[in-house]
Amino acid sequence: MSRPELTAPPQLFYDDSEAHKYTSSSRVIEIQDQLTERAVELLNFPDDDVPKFLLDVGCGSGLSGDRLTELGHEWIGIDISASMLEVARDRRKESGLVRFDMGHGCPFRPGVFDGCISISAIQWLCNADNSLHEPRKRLGCFFTYLYRCLKSGARAVLQFYPNTAKQAEMISTAALRVGFSGGLVVDYPNSTRAKKYFLVLSAGPMATETTAQNKTARAHAPLLNISGRSNQHKQASGPKSPGHQSTRPPENQGRRWILKKKEQARKRGKTTAADSKYSGRKRKDRL
Helix, strand or coil, X not given: CCCHHHCXXXXXXXXXXXXXXXXXCHHHHHHHXXXXXXXXXXXXXXXXXXXXXXXXXXXXXXXXXXXXHHCCCEEEEEECCHHHHHHHHHHCCCCCEEECCHHHCCXXXXXXXXEEEEEXXXXXXXXXXXXXXCHHHHHHXXXXXXXXXXXXXXXXXXXXCCCCHHXXXXXXXXXXXXXCEEEEEEXXXXXXXXXXXXXXXXXXXXXXXXXXXXXXXXXXXXXXXXXXHHHHCCCCCCCCCCCCCCCCCCCCCHHHHHHHHHHHHHXXXXXXXXXXXXXXXXXXXXX
């Protein structure tokens, strides 16, 4: 069976028929409930019974939001599918549902949310639905605005189904680049069918162990650290560690090394100086 994100863009795949079929499936409802509970568990809120204000990215027909409400939290959901949101509005009379493409960011003021969850949504950003869509740029835009709209120290738990290990790395790296810290939590890593990926992020420093991980007996892997920008740039001065690798080009490979690095930067969407005969030239020694 083909993956939905490889079949059509989400706003076309989740039409009226698919939206109603999705919402009426007891198996889908059960899975959504379980994934939402696990995501809230990984948000690691204190046991103070204080309701939190959460963002649900890719809320669809509101199944995950229903579970958030049952757990006592307030939430706002965004989704790109008009049909899914229409079903959600029929089931949830109050407002709080926004039609928006998460590849364009998050349309909210800075520092609004106590946390964020997303169930089976962010893998859609890894596919180019038209010539203007570049997955890395869309991921970067999404994580940049998500970081802004979270309160300092708030967490985001994004459950997704990576198509490949490379795709999981691309998503994690995009989050790292905008300043998030955290990593992947994999539930049931040795199971083909039950394996679930959760990208657990913090808008600030994060401890490597969480009480939420210790609460459950699930056979999941430890938190795979992808330290954020705050941990990347440690002391700029002082002695280098024994394992430090120099960023200087290897001996006699100056031009080749520079051209290689410029090509890598271009593939990431960065602007570089044009190549010329002067690129990587050896300068004369100063007297």
